[in-house]
């Protein structure tokens with residue numbers, strides 16, 4: 001995963017609440033087995049008309065938003081399905097930061113694993129930024145994760161909160177699995193004392209595969 | 217101080233606790249399916265990692281598979297490749313797979329409970345947001361992303377922050393003719409579809425105790441639709457009766473030991489929840505959603521609300537929902553004409569759901585111009601329904617009878633709704649385009665969907681003239 005330290009980019013104002021992951025990436029693209037290349041399918045039903053032509057009215061089909069890398073949006077962004085294809089598509093399109101008053105749980109968590117920084121700001125601050133995008137053409141923000149600040153160089157400056165662990169994950173581009181693997185001995189120890197009352201074989205947890213073989 | 221059920225399960229699964237970091241918790245059962253796993257297996261291969269506990273992992277195919285003509289090659293080659301990838305991954309890594317023709321194939325959240333793999337006090341994860349379904353057994357179950365699927369495959373653990381706890385107390389009994397689906401829809405309608413973000417819910421109260429396991433699963437299934445990470449119901453005799461004798465449930469002495477342990481799985485009386493709400497069940501009527509999220513819902517005897525009369529911050533959302541749904545404020549719910557009916561999904565694709573729907577359908581014909589589908593949640597539900605004569609009731613009245621899978625719940629397979637279609641659906645999401653581009657979904661219970669198929673519009677099932685079923 002690419003580390004995230006500081007980012008400067010154009011802000012795309014997508015003024016809608018409750019954007020769900022079905023809208024971010026419709027299901028027909030979930031059949032692919034690759035991890036890359038979903039950027040062209042991002043917001044597919046909004047970006048393209050039924051005949052496959054681009055809808056010129058949709059925000060991300062307009063300049064300068066085709067090259068935006070900061071998404072500004074409304075509450076409960078990323079609700080619905082747990083599909084990680086949603087952050088994959090956002091990242092592949094070029095988004096590195098998403099700003100909203102609130103995010104759905106699973107989506108929020110998924111972002112950090114894919115080099116995207118989701119930032120929660122208050123509703124007032126988000127509305128203020130929406131207004132700025134209207135007033136200033138090609139409105140840009142600088143997001144610095146080392147100092148936890150967002151600035152526009154034109155008077156807006158705001159500290160944002162992000163939990164320390166997730167922050168370090170992004171700053172270092174950390175491989176979470178690797179850090180857990182280091183605890184292998186503890187996992188083994190835990191498994192010794194932890195009872196699970198099923199076995200993948202029929203017959204509950206007392207099933208003994210060796211016996212079954214004998215009786216067949 | 218006492219502990220909540222959630223805290224008890226959590227504490228018994230913590231492997232590593234470190235300062236300023238999420239805990240590492242152990243995962244007892246990992247369910248996987250074709251859509252959210254291929255990239256995780258790729259990740260394992262790239263890093264040369266193994267699956268730590270193939271014996272605690274179970275795979276099936278449900279999301280993208282066809283529900284008819286399975287003996288033929290897939291029409292959809294991309295989906296076929298995905299299914300092939302799952303076969304190969306399970307084979308390479310030694311994971312049990314209930315493949316397309318297995319008697320145990322089905323929607324992942326339906327098969328684990330019916331096989332007795334879902335048991336109280338466990339942690340269960342799956343790359344699917346409706347994993348909360350399993351919480352009906354008093355087990356901590358939640359959806360994860362593909363990176364986390366990879367993490368669980370590699371380590372059998374997850375790094376997780378503890379959630380806050382929310383008690384939902386259902387007071388009073390559920391009225392006759394009102395289902396678990398109506399109950400959970402009414403709850404989401406009252407509090408809004410993001411109310412419980414950051415929380416794990418424990419559903420409590422008299423009405424919950426009175427529900428069957430299948431009904432409890434319907435309630436927990438939709439926890440994510442109110443924003444919650446998971447939903448829990450403390451296990452009781454209903455739970456134990458359901459589990460006893462299931463293929464993977466413990467037997468004999470071990471069963472006794474398990475039940476004794478499971479009986480401890482309740483929130484202590486002096487346990488403190490971060491938040492509590494009380495919900496009066498007695499006022500609940502059959503529900504129908506009118507908008508584009510499950511919280512936009514009214515009683516079948518109500519009408520489409522006027523956005524202008526809603527709180528200001530909701531007006532814009534409601535207006536755009538009405539525009540998408542092509543509905544005018546003030547229209548009676550019972551006057552909305554339908555052209556498609558879908559009965560199935562992990563919310564309402566179990567045998568009791570099909571029984572309830574068949575009771576309504578029996579002796580009637582599907583209204584002209586309505587396309588009606590019944591898709592059992594699992595192969596074993598399908599077989600049972602055929603044995604009980606339910607399948608015949610459906611096909612006699614003009615329903616299509618399919619093989620098990622997710623089907624039109626999300627339209628990833630060929631069962632896609634067409635633009636403009638208006639669907640009465642027993643599934644859990646009515647988002648824009650969920651069941652097919654530009655299609656319009658109304659979420660309802662199985663009997664409500666069945667009655668709507670017969671009439672071509674919504675009706676209050678409580679007034680439905682049930683025809684007595686001849687013995688089959």
Ligand code: SF4
Pocket residue numbers: 278279323324325344346561562563621622625626643644
């Ligand atoms: S039935 Fe629908 S909600 Fe359930 S797992 Fe399948 S797609 Fe998801």
